[in-house]
Amino acid sequence: MFHNSQNLLAGAPVNEEITNPVFGPGLKGVYSSGPTAFLSTFIPNFIGLVFVIGVLVFFFMLIWGAVQWISSGGDKQGLEAARGRITSAVIGIVILLGAFAVINVVETFFGLNILTIDIGPLVIQ
DSSP states (O other): OOOTTBOTTTOOBSSSOOOOTTTTGGGHHHHHTOHHHHHHHHHHHHHHHHHHHHHHHHHHHHHHHHHHHHHTTTOHHHHHHHHHHHHHHHHHHHHHHHHHHHHHHHHHHHTOOSSOEEETTEEEO
8 A cells, every 4th residue: 555665744765855945955965954053153162152142242342342442631520431341341251251151161061062163073172
């Protein structure tokens, strides 16, 4: 009645792999292995991107506060605004480094590799 090589619902051969042509052959192994392979690639890349963006925002805010401090010309309100911006930048980088430390503790405790980014021959740890 039915062939053994046919999937009963979709009519696709059982031994062949269904792939999405949008991702192309470069990402085929990542997305065709299931959601765990996707998440194990996505989460470290996302966390690394968040850390890079956080550090860039810190430096931008710190420089902006320094320029605001210099250009205040002794004005009390300008100095307070600049001091507040620099303080916020320092608090932000401390929170970012604290999150990095917590992630390292979680990695060590659970034996995960959250912060290891593997881009072919380049491994960032």
